[in-house]
Amino acid sequence: MNWDWSAVADFMPRFWDGVLITLQILVLGSLISFTLGLLWAIGFRAPTRFVRWPVSLITEFIRTTPLLVQLFFLYFVLPEWGVQFSALTTGTIAIGLHYSTYTAQVYRAGIEAVPAGQWEAATALSLPAHRTWIAVILPQALRRITPALGNYVIAMLKDTPLLAAIGVLEMLQESRLESASTFQYTEPLTVIGIAFILIAYPASLLVRALERRLVR
Numbered sequence: 083m084n085w086d087w088s089a090v091a092d093f094m095p096r097f098w099d100g101v102l103i104t105l106q107i108l109v110l111g112s113l114i115s116f117t118l119g120l121l122w123a124i125g126f127r128a129p130t131r132f133v134r135w136p137v138s139l140i141t142e143f144i145r146t147t148p149l150l151v152q153l154f155f156l157y158f159v160l161p162e163w164g165v166q167f168s169a170l171t172t173g174t175i176a177i178g179l180h181y182s183t184y185t186a187q188v189y190r191a192g193i194e195a196v197p198a199g200q201w202e203a204a205t206a207l208s209l210p211a212h213r214t215w216i217a218v219i220l221p222q223a224l225r226r227i228t229p230a231l232g233n234y235v236i237a238m239l240k241d242t243p244l245l246a247a248i249g250v251l252e253m254l255q256e257s258r259l260e261s262a263s264t265f266q267y268t269e270p271l272t273v274i275g276i277a278f279i280l281i282a283y284p285a286s287l288l289v290r291a292l293e294r295r296l297v298r
Contacts, residue, residue: 089269093260097273100256104242105281107174107252112235114178119185124215126190145183150244152176157248173245181234188230192223232289236282253277 125137144152157172167175196219204214246255257270 086266086269089264089266090273092264093257093270093273096256096260097253097270097277100251100253100274101277103170103250104239104252107170107177107242107245107250108235108239108281110174111178111181111238114175115181115185115234115238116231118179118182120189122182122186123189123193126186127193141183141186144180149176149180149241150247152180153244153248169245169249173248173250177238177241177245181238184234185231188227188234189223191230192227193219195226196222228292229289232286232292235289236285239278239282239285 122137122141125133128134128137153173153176156167156176157169160166200218200222201214204218209218242252243254245252246258251259253274257274260270261267
Protein backbone atom coordinates (compact mmCIF):
# COMPACT_ATOMS: atom_id res chain seq x y z
CA MET A 83 0.00 0.00 0.00
CA ASN A 84 1.39 3.39 -1.03
CA TRP A 85 0.64 6.37 1.17
CA ASP A 86 -0.44 9.34 -0.94
CA TRP A 87 0.56 12.57 0.80
CA SER A 88 -1.10 14.64 -1.91
CA ALA A 89 -4.42 13.05 -0.97
CA VAL A 90 -3.85 14.13 2.64
CA ALA A 91 -3.03 17.68 1.55
CA ASP A 92 -6.16 17.84 -0.61
CA PHE A 93 -8.26 16.61 2.30
CA MET A 94 -6.99 19.18 4.82
CA PRO A 95 -9.50 22.01 4.06
CA ARG A 96 -12.44 19.66 4.49
CA PHE A 97 -10.75 18.09 7.51
CA TRP A 98 -10.49 21.38 9.40
CA ASP A 99 -14.11 22.21 8.57
CA GLY A 100 -15.11 18.87 10.04
CA VAL A 101 -12.96 19.38 13.13
CA LEU A 102 -14.58 22.75 13.87
CA ILE A 103 -18.06 21.32 13.50
CA THR A 104 -17.20 18.32 15.68
CA LEU A 105 -15.76 20.52 18.44
CA GLN A 106 -18.78 22.81 18.27
CA ILE A 107 -21.10 19.84 18.71
CA LEU A 108 -18.97 18.49 21.55
CA VAL A 109 -18.79 21.77 23.51
CA LEU A 110 -22.42 22.80 23.11
CA GLY A 111 -23.68 19.24 23.53
CA SER A 112 -21.69 18.91 26.77
CA LEU A 113 -23.14 22.17 28.11
CA ILE A 114 -26.67 20.97 27.34
CA SER A 115 -25.95 17.58 28.85
CA PHE A 116 -24.43 18.92 32.07
CA THR A 117 -27.06 21.62 32.59
CA LEU A 118 -30.11 19.52 31.77
CA GLY A 119 -28.66 16.52 33.61
CA LEU A 120 -28.41 18.60 36.79
CA LEU A 121 -32.03 19.70 36.39
CA TRP A 122 -33.11 16.07 35.94
CA ALA A 123 -31.14 15.09 39.06
CA ILE A 124 -32.79 17.83 41.12
CA GLY A 125 -36.14 16.69 39.77
CA PHE A 126 -35.43 13.18 41.08
CA ARG A 127 -35.33 14.69 44.58
CA ALA A 128 -38.46 16.81 44.24
CA PRO A 129 -40.69 16.62 47.32
CA THR A 130 -43.74 15.68 45.28
CA ARG A 131 -44.16 12.51 43.24
CA PHE A 132 -45.99 14.51 40.54
CA VAL A 133 -42.56 15.88 39.62
CA ARG A 134 -40.43 12.84 40.41
CA TRP A 135 -42.44 10.37 38.37
CA PRO A 136 -42.60 12.33 35.09
CA VAL A 137 -38.87 13.14 35.36
CA SER A 138 -38.06 9.46 35.93
CA LEU A 139 -40.26 8.31 33.04
CA ILE A 140 -38.91 10.89 30.59
CA THR A 141 -35.25 10.26 31.41
CA GLU A 142 -35.70 6.49 31.33
CA PHE A 143 -37.39 6.70 27.94
CA ILE A 144 -34.64 8.87 26.48
CA ARG A 145 -31.85 6.80 28.02
CA THR A 146 -33.19 3.50 26.67
CA THR A 147 -33.95 4.81 23.17
CA PRO A 148 -31.16 4.76 20.56
CA LEU A 149 -29.61 8.14 19.82
CA LEU A 150 -30.12 7.58 16.10
CA VAL A 151 -33.88 7.17 16.59
CA GLN A 152 -33.96 10.41 18.59
CA LEU A 153 -32.03 12.19 15.84
CA PHE A 154 -34.53 11.08 13.19
CA PHE A 155 -37.46 12.04 15.40
CA LEU A 156 -36.18 15.56 16.09
CA TYR A 157 -35.13 16.17 12.50
CA PHE A 158 -37.98 14.57 10.55
CA VAL A 159 -40.99 14.50 12.91
CA LEU A 160 -40.79 17.81 14.79
CA PRO A 161 -41.06 19.87 11.55
CA GLU A 162 -44.49 18.30 11.04
CA TRP A 163 -45.49 19.97 14.32
CA GLY A 164 -44.07 23.32 13.27
CA VAL A 165 -40.74 22.99 15.10
CA GLN A 166 -37.74 23.01 12.78
CA PHE A 167 -34.01 23.57 13.31
CA SER A 168 -30.94 23.19 11.15
CA ALA A 169 -29.26 19.80 10.99
CA LEU A 170 -26.38 21.03 13.14
CA THR A 171 -28.67 22.52 15.81
CA THR A 172 -30.87 19.42 15.82
CA GLY A 173 -27.87 17.13 16.17
CA THR A 174 -26.37 19.17 18.98
CA ILE A 175 -29.67 19.23 20.89
CA ALA A 176 -30.17 15.51 20.35
CA ILE A 177 -26.74 14.48 21.59
CA GLY A 178 -26.97 16.85 24.57
CA LEU A 179 -30.47 15.65 25.46
CA HIS A 180 -29.52 12.00 25.12
CA TYR A 181 -26.46 12.23 27.33
CA SER A 182 -28.22 14.44 29.88
CA THR A 183 -30.07 11.34 31.05
CA TYR A 184 -26.74 9.65 31.77
CA THR A 185 -25.19 12.65 33.47
CA ALA A 186 -28.38 12.93 35.53
CA GLN A 187 -27.63 9.54 37.05
CA VAL A 188 -24.05 10.65 37.73
CA TYR A 189 -25.27 13.81 39.46
CA ARG A 190 -27.79 11.73 41.38
CA ALA A 191 -25.11 9.39 42.68
CA GLY A 192 -22.86 12.30 43.64
CA ILE A 193 -25.66 14.11 45.47
CA GLU A 194 -26.70 10.98 47.35
CA ALA A 195 -23.08 10.46 48.40
CA VAL A 196 -23.04 13.79 50.26
CA PRO A 197 -23.37 12.95 53.99
CA ALA A 198 -26.79 13.55 55.51
CA GLY A 199 -25.13 15.75 58.12
CA GLN A 200 -24.42 18.34 55.43
CA TRP A 201 -28.11 18.65 54.65
CA GLU A 202 -28.90 18.86 58.36
CA ALA A 203 -26.27 21.54 58.91
CA ALA A 204 -27.70 23.64 56.08
CA THR A 205 -31.18 23.28 57.59
CA ALA A 206 -29.86 24.25 61.03
CA LEU A 207 -28.32 27.39 59.54
CA SER A 208 -31.65 28.21 57.86
CA LEU A 209 -30.02 28.36 54.44
CA PRO A 210 -32.52 28.77 51.57
CA ALA A 211 -32.80 25.84 49.17
CA HIS A 212 -30.84 27.46 46.34
CA ARG A 213 -28.04 28.42 48.74
CA THR A 214 -27.90 24.89 50.13
CA TRP A 215 -27.51 23.45 46.64
CA ILE A 216 -24.97 25.98 45.35
CA ALA A 217 -22.78 26.43 48.43
CA VAL A 218 -23.02 23.09 50.23
CA ILE A 219 -24.22 20.14 48.17
CA LEU A 220 -23.05 20.65 44.58
CA PRO A 221 -19.39 21.50 45.39
CA GLN A 222 -19.06 18.25 47.33
CA ALA A 223 -20.93 16.22 44.72
CA LEU A 224 -18.82 17.57 41.84
CA ARG A 225 -15.61 16.38 43.46
CA ARG A 226 -16.94 12.83 43.30
CA ILE A 227 -18.43 12.84 39.83
CA THR A 228 -15.88 14.75 37.72
CA PRO A 229 -14.25 11.58 36.24
CA ALA A 230 -17.63 10.14 35.22
CA LEU A 231 -18.73 13.39 33.59
CA GLY A 232 -15.44 13.51 31.70
CA ASN A 233 -16.00 9.98 30.42
CA TYR A 234 -19.35 11.03 28.97
CA VAL A 235 -17.73 13.95 27.16
CA ILE A 236 -15.44 11.47 25.42
CA ALA A 237 -18.42 9.21 24.70
CA MET A 238 -20.21 12.17 23.09
CA LEU A 239 -17.17 12.80 20.91
CA LYS A 240 -17.24 9.21 19.68
CA ASP A 241 -20.97 9.47 18.91
CA THR A 242 -20.71 12.64 16.80
CA PRO A 243 -20.38 10.59 13.56
CA LEU A 244 -24.00 9.51 14.04
CA LEU A 245 -25.04 13.06 13.18
CA ALA A 246 -23.99 12.40 9.59
CA ALA A 247 -27.29 10.52 9.29
CA ILE A 248 -29.12 13.87 9.16
CA GLY A 249 -26.50 15.62 7.02
CA VAL A 250 -24.18 17.19 9.59
CA LEU A 251 -20.73 17.58 8.06
CA GLU A 252 -18.62 16.48 11.04
CA MET A 253 -15.18 14.89 10.64
CA LEU A 254 -16.21 11.43 9.48
CA GLN A 255 -18.78 12.72 7.01
CA GLU A 256 -16.18 15.05 5.50
CA SER A 257 -13.80 12.11 5.05
CA ARG A 258 -16.54 10.04 3.40
CA LEU A 259 -17.34 12.85 0.97
CA GLU A 260 -13.65 13.28 0.19
CA SER A 261 -13.22 9.54 -0.39
CA ALA A 262 -16.30 9.42 -2.61
CA SER A 263 -14.93 12.18 -4.83
CA THR A 264 -11.31 10.97 -5.04
CA PHE A 265 -11.67 7.20 -4.45
CA GLN A 266 -8.91 7.56 -1.84
CA TYR A 267 -10.15 5.93 1.35
CA THR A 268 -7.04 5.12 3.37
CA GLU A 269 -5.66 8.61 3.84
CA PRO A 270 -8.87 10.48 4.86
CA LEU A 271 -10.05 7.75 7.24
CA THR A 272 -6.61 7.42 8.81
CA VAL A 273 -6.40 11.18 9.38
CA ILE A 274 -9.85 11.13 11.00
CA GLY A 275 -8.89 8.25 13.28
CA ILE A 276 -5.78 10.12 14.42
CA ALA A 277 -7.85 13.28 14.94
CA PHE A 278 -10.26 11.49 17.26
CA ILE A 279 -7.31 10.24 19.32
CA LEU A 280 -5.72 13.69 19.44
CA ILE A 281 -8.97 15.19 20.73
CA ALA A 282 -9.98 12.42 23.14
CA TYR A 283 -6.62 11.80 24.79
CA PRO A 284 -5.93 15.41 25.87
CA ALA A 285 -9.53 15.59 27.10
CA SER A 286 -8.94 12.56 29.30
CA LEU A 287 -5.74 14.11 30.66
CA LEU A 288 -7.63 17.32 31.42
CA VAL A 289 -10.27 15.37 33.33
CA ARG A 290 -7.59 13.62 35.40
CA ALA A 291 -5.89 16.93 36.19
CA LEU A 292 -9.20 18.46 37.21
CA GLU A 293 -9.99 15.46 39.38
CA ARG A 294 -6.65 15.77 41.19
CA ARG A 295 -7.24 19.47 41.73
CA LEU A 296 -10.73 18.98 43.15
CA VAL A 297 -9.69 16.31 45.66
CA ARG A 298 -7.05 18.52 47.27
